[in-house]
Amino acid sequence: DAKTTQPPSMDCAEGRAANLPCNHSTISGNEYVYWYRQIHSQGPQYIIHGLKNNETNEMASLIITEDRKSSTLILPHATLRDTAVYYCIVRAYNNAGNMLTFGGGTRLMVKP
Amino acid sequence: DTAVSQTPKYLVTQMGNDKSIKCEQNLGHDTMYWYKQDSKKFLKIMFSYNNKELIINETVPNRFSPKSPDKAHLNLHINSLELGDSAVYFCASSQALLGAYGYTFGSGTRLTVV
Numbered sequence: 001d002a003k004t005t006q007p008p009s010m011d012c013a014e015g016r017a018a019n020l021p022c023n024h025s026t027i028s029g030n031e032y033v034y035w036y037r038q039i040h041s042q043g044p045q046y047i048i049h050g051l052k053n054n055e056t057n058e059m060a061s062l063i064i065t066e067d068r069k070s071s072t073l074i075l076p077h078a079t080l081r082d083t084a085v086y087y088c089i090v091r092a093y094n095n096a097g098n099m100l101t102f103g104g105g106t107r108l109m110v111k112p
Numbered sequence: 113d114t115a116v117s118q119t120p121k122y123l124v125t126q127m128g129n130d131k132s133i134k135c136e137q138n139l140g141h142d143t144m145y146w147y148k149q150d151s152k153k154f155l156k157i158m159f160s161y162n163n164k165e166l167i168i169n170e171t172v173p174n175r176f177s178p179k180s181p182d183k184a185h186l187n188l189h190i191n192s193l194e195l196g197d198s199a200v201y202f203c204a205s206s207q208a209l210l211g212a213y214g215y216t217f218g219s220g221t222r223l224t225v226v
Contacts, residue, residue, distance in 0.1 A: 032212045043116075043202050043217030044155065051212070085153070093212040099145065099168060100204075100215050102155035 004088045009107040012082075018075040020106050022088030025069040030092045033064060034100065035073045037084040044087065044102070047073065078110045115139050116218040118203050124224045125193055133188045133221045135203030141216070143167075143209045144186035146178060147202040149220075155202070161186050162209040193225045 005023040012018040024033065034049040048055055048062045050071075055062045061074040075082055087105040092098045116137045125131050137144065146158040160168040164180040175191045190197060200220045207213040 034214065036215075038155075041220075043204075043219050044215075046214035046216065049212060049214060094210055096162075096209050097168060099157045099160055099170075101157065102147075104154070 004090060004103055006086075006088050006103065006106045008104060009109070011109050011111055012075075012078045014080060014110055014112050015077055018078040018082065018108060018110065020073040020075075020086050020088075020108065021070065022072070023070045024088070024090045027068050027090050028092065030094055031090040032093055033062065033068075033071050034089045034091060035060070035062065036087045036089065036100075036102075037082075038087070038105070039081075039084040047086075078108075080110050080112065082108065083110045084108060114218075115216050116203055116205055118201075118218040118221050120221060121219065122222050122224075124226065127193055127195060127225055129193050130189070130191045131193060131223070132190070133201055133203075133223070135186045135188070135218060137184055137203075137205040137216070139205055139207075139216060140184075141205040141207050142183055143206045144180065144183070145204040145206075145215065146186065146188050147204060147217075149200045149202060151199070158201075159186075159188075160209070167209060190223075193223075195225050198223055198225045 035047040036044045038044045050062045064071045085105040143162045149155045159178045161180045177189045180186045203218040204215040206215045
């Protein structure tokens with residue numbers, strides 16, 4: 001898997017947009033960008049993934065730069081329940097031995 | 113209706129014992145996984161099974177033996193438990209081994225070896 005770099009922690013005010021950056025400068029053409037989060041004591045939760053186009057779902061938006069070397073996960077209106085560790089992962093879609101590999105993630109604290 | 117369910121949720125046992133953790137998914141997925149999250153909170157892949165067949169065993173001691181009776185179940189048996197085995201173990205599943213599919217995780221089993 002390509003290595004990803006995320007800030008270890010971030011704060012966000014409740015109701016504001018949370019923008020979580022991720023660098024993946026060595027990403028390959030067959031690797032998707034995935035975002036997961038882990039709320040305290042729970043299992044990781046899938047949020048969104050993308051290859052090169054921006055993606056949006058009911059949870060978040062994913063913005064991938066044109067060169068694919070970085071991406072940003074956007075939570076448009078953060079709530080206290082969004083406080084969690086957010087993981088940015090790149091993974092090849094066509095490699096059977098390529099599992100989802102978690103790094104340190106970004107600990108997002110949403111404050112009232 | 114829980115998509116990926118693990119039992120038990122908590123497990124406290126003595127060193128040297130043998131224990132099992134069960135995992136079941138009702139999503140119709142072909143691929144299942146075991147992850148370990150240690151005290152430093154790093155999540156590490158342990159095993160991957162596709163249609164009951166072992167795909168990956170990531171440098172896990174052979175005291176850990178996964179068993180997949182069918183593609184909806186992946187159980188983890190641990191022999192001769194050691195203090196260092198204390199961790200939270202997560203089961204996960206994905207639609208297929210290949211392709212851009214997300215993983216669905218269970219809620220974890222907290223194993224404490226005393």
